Amino acid sequence: MDLQILEAVRKYAMGCESASRYEHSLRVAETAEKMCLIYGLDTSSGYFVGLAHDMCKEMNPRLITSLAKRDGEPISLLEQEKPSLLHGRAAAAKLKYDFNVEDQDILDAIRFHTFGSPYMGPLAKILYAADKIEPERSQVSSDYYRELFSMPLNDLVLYVAKENVDYLSMKGKYVAEITLQMISVLEGKTSIKLSSK
Numbered sequence: 001m002d003l004q005i006l007e008a009v010r011k012y013a014m015g016c017e018s019a020s021r022y023e024h025s026l027r028v029a030e031t032a033e034k035m036c037l038i039y040g041l042d043t044s045s046g047y048f049v050g051l052a053h054d055m056c057k058e059m060n061p062r063l064i065t066s067l068a069k070r071d072g073e074p075i076s077l078l079e080q081e082k083p084s085l086l087h088g089r090a091a092a093a094k095l096k097y098d099f100n101v102e103d104q105d106i107l108d109a110i111r112f113h114t115f116g117s118p119y120m121g122p123l124a125k126i127l128y129a130a131d132k133i134e135p136e137r138s139q140v141s142s143d144y145y146r147e148l149f150s151m152p153l154n155d156l157v158l159y160v161a162k163e164n165v166d167y168l169s170m171k172g173k174y175v176a177e178i179t180l181q182m183i184s185v186l187e188g189k190t191s192i193k194l195s196s197k
Contacts, residue, residue, distance in 0.1 A: 001044040005099055009048070012099075013055045025054050027134040028127070035126045039153050049109045049127045056090035064090045070097065071111065078174060088114040116161055116182040125153055129160045139163070158186040 014022050029050030036046030056064055061083035065075065067090035079085050092111035095101040109124040116128045133140060133148065148156050161183050168175050 001042070001048045005101060006044075006048055006051070009052050009055065009095070009099055013051060017054060017058060021054055021058060024134065024136070025051055027136060028053060028130050031134045032126050032130040035130055035149075036123075038149055039122065039126065041122055041126065045103070045106055045123055046126055046130075049106055049113075049123060050130055052091060052095060053110050053113050053127060053131060054087060054091070056094060057084060057087040059087070059090065067091075067093045076176075078176060085114055088112065115176040115178045116157075117178055118181045118185040120157075120182070122153060125157045129157050132160050132164055154186055158183065161186070 013025055017025065027050075029047045032046035032050040033043045034046075035041075036043045056067060059067075064083045064086050068075065068079075068086035070093040071089055073089070075086070089111050092107045095110065096107055101107060105121055105123045108119075108121060109127040112120050112124045113127045113131055117124070120128065129148075133145075148159065151159065161179065165175050165179065165183070
């Protein structure tokens with residue numbers, strides 16, 4: 001990861017996120033970095049995606065939507081009703097066009113971190129999980145980490161995804177179809193062709 005880009009994104013995130021959101025981003029960055037070390041990925045990429053993942057979350061809804069549209073993908077009804085759900089797509093577009101980030105694994109990790117995706121690579125899986133298991137999350141303990149980090153990465157992501165679905169269901173919140181598709185793929189119930197993004 002280019003240190004100049006990292007520092008520029010860090011300053012941007014610190015300037016546009018609330019203090020609590022920025023602290024969350026730092027915890028996700030550290031968690032993703034640790035997970036990359038465990039699962040054999042580049043740790044600086046893990047730190048970077050964690051730092052950058054929420055850089056658009058607190059933007060004006062119209063600006064989030066405008067940025068997200070730059071990826072050419074449709075905006076779902078759920079995303080239209082709650083534009084903040086587009087913040088991962090918006091952040092990926094901002095990184096690509098304003099910070100000249102070209103690494104597709106990094107862009108995909110940030111783009112997919114909100115709902116997950118059947119098309120996630122290892123870095124995206126790590127960010128998806130790290131966002132939901134950073135140290136301030138209520139379910140986290142040393143035993144919880146010990147159990148999770150002993151699993152293969154796909155099993156860990158499946159566990160975290162199911163835990164998230166249970167939480168959303170308990171709160172009466174909608175579970176995105178793409179999350180359910182990801183779970184189905186991780187369970188081996190559905191196969192995908194990675195070229196069909």
